[in-house]
Amino acid sequence: MRASLMQIAVEEDESVESRRQRVAALVRDQRGADLVVLPELWPVGAFAYRQFDAEAETPTGPTYAAVADAARDAGVWLHAGSVVERAGDGTLYNTSLVIAPTGELAATYRKIHRFGFDTGEAVMMGAGTEPVTVPLPGDLTLGLATCYDLRFPELFRSLVDQGAEALVVPAGWPARRREHWTLLARARAVENQSYVLACGTAGTHAGVEQAGHSIVVGPWGDVLAEAGPGEEVLTVDIDPEAVARTREVFPALKDRRLGLAAPHDR
Numbered sequence: 137m138r139a140s141l142m143q144i145a146v147e148e149d150e151s152v153e154s155r156r157q158r159v160a161a162l163v164r165d166q167r168g169a170d171l172v173v174l175p176e177l178w179p180v181g182a183f184a185y186r187q188f189d190a191e192a193e194t195p196t197g198p199t200y201a202a203v204a205d206a207a208r209d210a211g212v213w214l215h216a217g218s219v220v221e222r223a224g225d226g227t228l229y230n231t232s233l234v235i236a237p238t239g240e241l242a243a244t245y246r247k248i249h250r251f252g253f254d255t256g257e258a259v260m261m262g263a264g265t266e267p268v269t270v271p272l273p274g275d276l277t278l279g280l281a282t283c284y285d286l287r288f289p290e291l292f293r294s295l296v297d298q299g300a301e302a303l304v305v306p307a308g309w310p311a312r313r314r315e316h317w318t319l320l321a322r323a324r325a326v327e328n329q330s331y332v333l334a335c336g337t338a339g340t341h342a343g344v345e346q347a348g349h350s351i352v353v354g355p356w357g358d359v360l361a362e363a364g365p366g367e368e369v370l371t372v373d374i375d376p377e378a379v380a381r382t383r384e385v386f387p388a389l390k391d392r393r394l395g396l397a398a399p400h401d402r
C-alpha cells in the first residue's frame with residue numbers, strides 16, 4: 137500500500153479557509169495513494185491557542201466538508217489530521233478525523249495527552265479517554281495518536297493490544313525539539329514492532345517554528361522516508377505483511393510480563 141504524508145506549512149499570512157481549500161486540492165492530487173495523512177490542527181495551527189475558540193467546529197464541520205470530497209475524488213483513506221472540536225457540552229477537544237474513500241467519517245480520536253503544562257491546549261481543551269484503532273479493509277489496522285501522545289508509550293502499547301499495526305501520529309511539533317520527534321517515532325516503532333507514520337507541519341505560527349521532518353519508520357525501526365523542514369508530500373510504499381513477519385522472527389511482544397490480564401507462570 138502507498139501512503140502519502142502531507143507536511144503542510146502553517147503560516148499566519150494564510151487564512152484558515154484558504155488553507156482548507158489549498159489542502160483539499162493537494163489531497164485531490166494524491167490519487168494513486170491508499171492512505172493520505174495530514175498533520176495536527178493544520179487548519180488553525182497547533183500553537184494558535186488564541187484562535188481555538190473562534191475556529192472550533194464539529195467533526196463534520198468546515199474542515200471535514202473541505203477534505204471529504206477530495207478524499208472521495210482521489211479514492212483514498214484520509215487521516216485528516218486534527219481539528220479543534222467543540223463538543224455538545226461546549227468542551228473543546230483536539231480531535232483527529234479518519235475519512236473513508238467514500239467520503240464518510242469513519243473514526244474520530246480525541247487527543248488523550250494535552251500539551252502545554254499549565255497553558256494553551258492543556259487548559260483550554262478536554263482530554264480524550266479512548267484509544268482508537270481503525271482497520272483498513274484488506275490492509276493495515278491503524279492506531280491513532282496525536283503529537284504529545286508520542287511521549288507516552290503506554291498509549292501505543294494499548295493500541296497494539298487493540299490490533300494496531302501502523303501507528304499514525306499527526307503533529308505540530310516544534311523545531312527546537314526535533315531530535316525528540318524522530319527519536320521517539322523510531323522508539324515507538326521498534327518497541328511495538330509496528331509502522332509509525334508521523335506527519336508534522338512546516339512553517340512558523342504563533343511564534344513557534346515547526347520541525348517538519350515528518351517520518352515513516354518500519355516495524356524493524358528502519359527510517360523509510362523523512363521529510364525536510366519545508367512543505368512537502370512524503371510518499372512511501374508500505375508492506376502490510378512486514379509487521380507480522382517482524383513479530384514472528386523477533387517475537388519480543390510475546391515476552392511481556394507486566395500489565396497483562398493473563399498471569400505469567402513461565
Ligand SMILES: O=C(O)CCC(=O)C(=O)O
Binds near residue numbers: 182287309
Ligand atoms: O512534546 C513535544 O515536545 C511537543 C508536543 C506538542 O507540540 C503538541 O502536542 O502539540
